[in-house]
Amino acid sequence: GAGVSQSPSNKVTEKGKDVELRCDPISGHTALYWYRQRLGQGLEFLIYFQGNSAPDKSGLPSDRFSAERTGESVSTLTIQRTQQEDSAVYLCASSRDRGVNYGYTFGSGTRLTVV
Amino acid sequence: AQSVTQPDIHITVSEGASLELRCNYSYGATPYLFWYVQSPGQGLQLLLKYFSGDTLVQGIKGFEAEFKRSQSSFNLRKPSVHWSDAAEYFCAVGSYGNKLVFGAGTILRVKS
Numbered sequence: 001g002a003g004v005s006q007s008p009s010n011k012v013t014e015k016g017k018d019v020e021l022r023c024d025p026i027s028g029h030t031a032l033y034w035y036r037q038r039l040g041q042g043l044e045f046l047i048y049f050q051g052n053s054a055p056d057k058s059g060l061p062s063d064r065f066s067a068e069r070t071g072e073s074v075s076t077l078t079i080q081r082t083q084q085e086d087s088a089v090y091l092c093a094s095s096r097d098r099g100v101n102y103g104y105t106f107g108s109g110t111r112l113t114v115v
Numbered sequence: 116a117q118s119v120t121q122p123d124i125h126i127t128v129s130e131g132a133s134l135e136l137r138c139n140y141s142y143g144a145t146p147y148l149f150w151y152v153q154s155p156g157q158g159l160q161l162l163l164k165y166f167s168g169d170t171l172v173q174g175i176k177g178f179e180a181e182f183k184r185s186q187s188s189f190n191l192r193k194p195s196v197h198w199s200d201a202a203e204y205f206c207a208v209g210s211y212g213n214k215l216v217f218g219a220g221t222i223l224r225v226k227s
Contacts, residue, residue: 004158033214042119042205042219043159056214091158101147101166104215106158 002026004107006092012113013082021077021110025094032075033104034067037089046090049075050098082114117142117208119218127224128196136191136221138206148189149207149215150180159205165189176200201225 005024013019025032034046036059045059049069060066064083069075079086089111093104118141128134140146147166151159163174170182180191189206203222209215 035217040124040219042121043207043215043217045214045216048214093159099213103161103164104159106151106160108156108158 004092004094004105006090006107006110008110009108010111010113012115015084015114016081018078018080019082019112021079021090021112023075023077023092023094023107025073025075025092026105028072029094029096029105030072031095031098032069033093033095034075034077035091035093037091037109039088043091046077079112082112084114087112087114117146117213117216119206119208119216121204121206121218121221123221124219125222125224127226130198130225130227131195134191134193134196134200134223136204136206136223138189138191138218139187140189140206140208141187142208146208148180148182149209150174150178150189150191151205151207151217152176152202153205153220154202162191162204196223196225198225198227 007022032049035043037043047067048056052069064080067077089109091109093106095104120139149164150162153159162178163172165172165182173179178193182189203220205220206218207215
């Protein structure tokens with residue numbers, strides 16, 4: 001597609017429920033990144049995909065967080081047993097190849113609210 | 116480890132006034148430096164980037180930034196601010212093969 005698409009744009013969930021966040025990267029972009037943005041804070045790196053493998057998962061905050069990617073296409077970030085501290089905007093970005101020099105294109109994010 | 120500091124959480128300027136947003140980074144090697152802007156409800160848009168060469172880089176929307184290695188800084192400037200520039204601005208540092216590390220952001224308010 002023309003840009004990075006994320007769905008849903010907003011999600012309200014009850015504490016303890018599982019949620020899935022979806023990211024559709026730009027066609028042909030092999031690299032895909034997930035970031036989290038808490039209110040009043042900068043972007044926090046979660047995970048990076050090159051193709052469908054994840055060479056860097058260092059930012060996932062706990063084992064409740066997981067992500068997968070199908071080929072060089074859609075990625076899903078799953079949060080199990082959500083907690084209130086998971087409330088944030090989850091941003092996805094894609095890039096033509098590994099390396100920041102290729103430039104990231106960000107989606108508009110999914111705003112997750114855990115009540 | 117890489118880190119980015121944006122000392123100003125909020126800045127308010129009058130429309131038509133000049134703007135400078137500060138960014139300091141910590142990185143051992145030659146950094147790649149970026150400024151992004153985020154309008155309410157929008158994703159991040161790249162304003163400009165520095166990889167090498169001329170230390171003064173021009174970006175979109177009339178913004179520029181200057182890389183000063185001696186000060187580990189990459190400050191963003193604009194000579195005359197427009198009301199539409201009100202947004203949150205993020206500085207980021209990275210290197211080839213690595214992920215971007217972002218600062219906490221500076222919220223710009225423009226008063227008429």
